[in-house]
Amino acid sequence: MAELTIIEAIRAALLNEMEADERVMVLGLDVGRLGGVFRTTDGMIERFGRARVFDTPLAEASIVGSSIGLAISGLIPVAEIQFLGFTHQAFHQMGQQLGRFRYRSRGRYPLQVTIRAPMGGGTKTPEFHPDAIEAQFVQSPAIKVVMPSNPYDAKGMLIEAIRDPDPVLFIEPERLYRKGRAEVPDEAYTVPFGKARLVREGEHVTLIGWSAAVEVCEQAAAKLAEEGISADVLDLRSLVPLDVEAMVASITRTGRCVVVHEAPLSAGFGAEVVATLQEEAFYSLDAPIARVTSYDTPYPPASLETAWLPTAARVVKAARKMVNA
């Protein structure tokens, strides 16, 4: 057991898997001597060499596209896209190719591929870098989309992703990369996909989030507690597969729900959460489910991002309103 940041937990997972299975390799921009722009692969090229820790040319579509071929050749690629926003450069290789090879080949070519990328705002990164576009990938049916929010899950879910026989998009919460540490077992372990995490238990309202938004939910829950409003905080962890049961179980108890995400409101994954809950828990709902998200504009200038991103205050306001209604 050691206290690790998310960055360190991710590195630990990569080390575990690369040592345990020589078919596992890492590729992406600057993953070599630099150790990645966030140091998640720090020290790996010295340990495993350029063949297994490969600095690619600056071309995202070929990073994802070649990972498909590498997997077919018998390797297990873990590709890093420097920032989730730049998966757009590889978009046609994601849903249409990575997500369909098993299907199109009727099982002949399953793809054990993991695509890692940091996501989210609040760190004043340049345009595109912080874009929260997870919902766009959920609309590509055969890619798993998972989004850990803490060091323990980061390690366990990354190992699960690397071992998953199907493509997994592993989205990392950039803002929380080095924010706080948590106990993480030294040995390899997995956190199964499709099981949400009940972060905090309450009775009046359920706050649902994923990735860095979980932190916002926790902050809001703490504030609400001061007002005598107790909240369930649910960390979805994975959007595909989705843990509908856990959401319904919570709503059935609380009857109220606020969904929080960093992506703009319209067609964000929050809409799917709301739609699913009103289908599955309609008669348990005491009030309309609220969505607290960023607004339907492009990502604003860095100096304005805090006014654009969902905040605990906005979550509190939404929750309070429905509880006192």
Added chain:
Amino acid sequence: MAELTIIEAIRAALLNEMEADERVMVLGLDVGRLGGVFRTTDGMIERFGRARVFDTPLAEASIVGSSIGLAISGLIPVAEIQFLGFTHQAFHQMGQQLGRFRYRSRGRYPLQVTIRAPMGGGTKTPEFHPDAIEAQFVQSPAIKVVMPSNPYDAKGMLIEAIRDPDPVLFIEPERLYRKGRAEVPDEAYTVPFGKARLVREGEHVTLIGWSAAVEVCEQAAAKLAEEGISADVLDLRSLVPLDVEAMVASITRTGRCVVVHEAPLSAGFGAEVVATLQEEAFYSLDAPIARVTSYDTPYPPASLETAWLPTAARVVKAARKMVNA
């Protein structure tokens, strides 16, 4: 007035605008002598020449990307992507570039650009061609997403799109291209975005669709009528901007709703419709809103598409269930 198919209505709109404004030009794959794979630009190169009806190299990202520059130079490009599925090859030029130039340049570089593409299944086209991926573009905040379902709207909305000072993704219902004719005025006219069309009035349930799904809703409404269930059929026409008022007005009358779309269920735009309605019309809902969509799998082999796509029968079943509940 003439009776036109959707294809002819689109061609009429292009002709109107190209004659009225010499800044308007068409570019894309095979738009020249072939007249486009669906003949929407038939006869135009003979009339306007290669400079204004340009067969581009086979590269979607450069079709969208160069349209951005063409607009900055003072022209009004109407770019055709041969099938909506191939906008994925241009995805990084859509939301991040086309959708953000006005914003990023603080109004210095607005982009009067229209991107046209056919969408939808039911015609046994090869892989990727039919993919219904409209929701992915709604998650790109500064592109308008419009989807006509009939000849009259096709002409009026395309003229509106070409004249709109901002980027518009104009998605055409391939399955309905030549299916039936309707009266279309000879002169230029516009159908404003953000106004849904009430196709049919009823009192028991509201069926909401867009693009070719509107036809499915109409078929379902007809069947339901035989059972004494009368349905509102609402054609959203545009997803961005979204006509929330019209949806709420209908639901307030009927208290029940089925949303229908060709895209897979998860994170499809139907989720946004449901989420919006339960926020805006929660207390008018007598039953959970149902979504009738294709399933969460890649587009299946052509021979199985009819079992995968949403059908009137499935809509009827969902509507009947909630009315008789």
Added chain:
Amino acid sequence: MEPVTDNGVYQVLEPSGKLRKGAKPSLDDEFVLEGLRWMLLSRAFDSKATALQRQGRFGVFSPVIGQEAAVVGSAMAFEPKTDWLVPQYRELPAYLMWGLPLSKHILNLSGNPIAGRIPDDVKLLPTQVALAAQLPHAVGLAWGLKIQGKEGVVIAYFGEGSSSEGDFHEACNLAGVTGAPIVFFLQNNQWAISTPRAYQTAARYFADRAAGYGFPGRVVDGNDLLAVYEVTKEAVERARKGDGPSLIEAITYRMSFHNTTDNPSRYQDPKDLEEARLRDPIERVEAYLRERGLWSPEREKEFKAAAAQEIEDALAEAQKAPPPQPSQIFDHVFAELTPRQAAQRREMLGRD
């Protein structure tokens, strides 16, 4: 000196079938005959399939007509047991040479890809509809073989139109950097649906792009079976020796429609087609073999009868395949369906 045309195109057989000055064919007669057999089978299948498609018994497909020498000549330079084929969609005879049963191909064309599954022992990827998207896959595959010290060279087929896509560039560049054992085989058939080659690029030759990636590019007469074989063989040996990728541009001509939905009369000058017919790749090999006393009307009849029979058998075989079942919509999405997908499957099958 090398047998090349005035504009630098490698050619062994002149259109007439005569050996070009300086040419020393490296393909033995028996292999030339074997190549011709594949070419005739391909040509016969295209006309049969077109007929069936017109009767609505067959889906949309893209004939190889006119490009048989490019496809067969290149494929003959490989070892299907160890090498990999990454297709676009216009390379039927190559798939067969790699071991794909013709009946499987027929099933894929007639809307039953389920029964058309590629057998496990055939080193072939599914045909690719998203143009050029297969190229980075091919590079990753070749690179992966190299990393693991596995033998095997990859051939990636694509059209000149597809070479305008960004994926072509990214794939070639990565192949150069990794030294992957791959042959990029570009079939320049002068058309991308209705878009003529001249609208596709201002480059003199597509092969000129290879220099920009640090490996050799070669232009060959794609209607010359012997020339295509030799140029490809050289590239394959290069890759096998560990010297990395090559780009080959085979100059040929699409002598038929783009696919069964296309009507070239809208955009093609009939004269071009006439001229192309004079360079028919099959007639060229026949003339060559006739010259060498290896091709006679009898033999031709024999070959064509065999091809016809093979096609009939394959059609019959395909008939036996079970039709696709709706439940199969949910097969092979993931190793295991998500709970939501499983529920949708039950709903679809009316079991909810």
Added chain:
Amino acid sequence: MEPVTDNGVYQVLEPSGKLRKGAKPSLDDEFVLEGLRWMLLSRAFDSKATALQRQGRFGVFSPVIGQEAAVVGSAMAFEPKTDWLVPQYRELPAYLMWGLPLSKHILNLSGNPIAGRIPDDVKLLPTQVALAAQLPHAVGLAWGLKIQGKEGVVIAYFGEGSSSEGDFHEACNLAGVTGAPIVFFLQNNQWAISTPRAYQTAARYFADRAAGYGFPGRVVDGNDLLAVYEVTKEAVERARKGDGPSLIEAITYRMSFHNTTDNPSRYQDPKDLEEARLRDPIERVEAYLRERGLWSPEREKEFKAAAAQEIEDALAEAQKAPPPQPSQIFDHVFAELTPRQAAQRREMLGRD
């Protein structure tokens, strides 16, 4: 004969500042001095900005240090009144030469792009973060000027790393086909963050790619102001005459960190940096002018003082700009907000 190094790189001034044999500089002394002025201003700004960034008074930025000759020499070959500049992000002096007030650039770097808006009369596009995405824009712009018979040539800047993106390929190919009046100016500064040039491509020169698009490619010593100017001027004239695009590879060296978040010591061999310093583009011009009796310690002091003053004034000017307001989040999304956006705006401003 042309003044080129043994490996074919166009060079007018040797690193020492001596004229290369065969070189006849086409840039008059006054312009060389003008160029030096811009180079010194750029260098001075980079050190000032770095200092401010370290104090947290400035956002992340990428210095030009080491590449001043490439940027200034190329920009001098254009007519900012009629020509367009499509930037990446590492070309500050070019923006200023085009007429962007330094204060605006400072505002953009310090998180106030709103006040940093590009003035209407400056033919400059916003800097581009999505690498190579600006290239198709630049081609469309140049092509559009040509279609409308408007005068004007476009220069598109990008790094050697960006040239690996598919957008580079699609843009160059479209430029070749349309004959657009554009100069693709590739700054090969040997690094893409930590990725060395050798990992970026196996090509001998990036400029070798031009042949694959049907236009000329030229390699120039990017640390040689005079050589860069001449090669670019030639490309500009070509474009102005209607002869279409060119690709220029300027071989230079990133003499500083990638941006202020970067730490090159993790991946860069100090020796490389030492060697690069010996080829400092500013010292080269200074030596050349000194040789011609046009550069003295006094003059240097004078130039540097002027640069320092210009920077101070710009910083002061930037200070005056109003800070961004949250309400501005909703400005310039569309010509008119959608009802939903308008409602969100009201909510944000607490007006619901």
